[in-house]
Amino acid sequence: MIKLIQISDCHINDQAVVMGVDTQANLKKIVKKLDDCKFEALLISGDLTHNGTANSYTYLKEILSPIEVPIHVITGNHDNVVKLNIAFKDNLFSCVEFGNWEMISINSVQPEKTSGLVTSKALAELDQRFLNSNADHILVVLHHPIVAMNSSWDDSLSLENPQDLFQVLDKHSKIRCVVFGHAHESADFYHQNCLIVSCPSTALQFNQESRIGFNEFTLHDDGQINWTTQWI
Numbered sequence: 001m002i003k004l005i006q007i008s009d010c011h012i013n014d015q016a017v018v019m020g021v022d023t024q025a026n027l028k029k030i031v032k033k034l035d036d037c038k039f040e041a042l043l044i045s046g047d048l049t050h051n052g053t054a055n056s057y058t059y060l061k062e063i064l065s066p067i068e069v070p071i072h073v074i075t076g077n078h079d080n081v082v083k084l085n086i087a088f089k090d091n092l093f094s095c096v097e098f099g100n101w102e103m104i105s106i107n108s109v110q111p112e113k114t115s116g117l118v119t120s121k122a123l124a125e126l127d128q129r130f131l132n133s134n135a136d137h138i139l140v141v142l143h144h145p146i147v148a149m150n151s152s153w154d155d156s157l158s159l160e161n162p163q164d165l166f167q168v169l170d171k172h173s174k175i176r177c178v179v180f181g182h183a184h185e186s187a188d189f190y191h192q193n194c195l196i197v198s199c200p201s202t203a204l205q206f207n208q209e210s211r212i213g214f215n216e217f218t219l220h221d222d223g224q225i226n227w228t229t230q231w232i
Contacts, residue, residue: 002098003039006215008181009201011078012060013050023050023203026212027063029232030202034067037216041069041098045181045199046076046143048084057087072096074105076143076182077114095129101219102135106142108159116144116159123168130172137223140169140178147196151207153183166191176223186213186229195225
């Protein structure tokens with residue numbers, strides 16, 4: 001059994017206030033709340049910073065410094081790929097194993113665009129990665145939503161080619177869950193037998209939710225998943 005925490009869309013910037021909220025103070029609240037949680041790994045599913053500056057990644061690392069478990073991150077559309085790779089080169093991942101689980105990332109970010117896309121090359125590589133996996137169960141993570149959010153969120157800002165991704169996902173019975181951020185809200189969906197989970201932002205939500213939060217997952221050895229959103 002593995003406990004995994006997912007945070008997303010921290011939007012840390014050189015200045016504390018972003019989009020009308022103090023994103024640095026809010027993330028500090030999340031980190032303090034995590035003191036009460038027992039978990040084996042922390043996942044950050046993109047938009048670690050707001051403008052991708054070197055200083056913002058430095059501030060983020062300082063805020064996250066109390067976290068003692070491994071931290072795994074992926075790129076969001078607000079991140080600067082070069083500077084993120086410098087600051088979090090040991091944390092960026094394509095796949096990581098948790099017992100008999102494997103977490104596999106997908107790059108859905110398009111340069112200079114808010115919406116996402118998984119290229120045909122990336123889809124082929126992803127298909128092969130699934131085939132090569134020795135894990136019993138797979139959790140997939142990307143930044144952009146792959147389903148309609150059924151909320152005030154503008155779905156045109158989500159993944160542009162979810163049908164192409166589903167064609168790959170549907171071929172592999174080991175996939176138990178897909179998680180993402182970007183939409184700044186907590187929600188869950190199902191595609192066939194696969195759980196799909198959206199992570200709230202540590203900064204602010206886009207659906208009139210006034211709290212900040214994170215997702216907590218329990219990945220069981222038999223492939224079952226328990227999850228909840230923790231709000232502050």
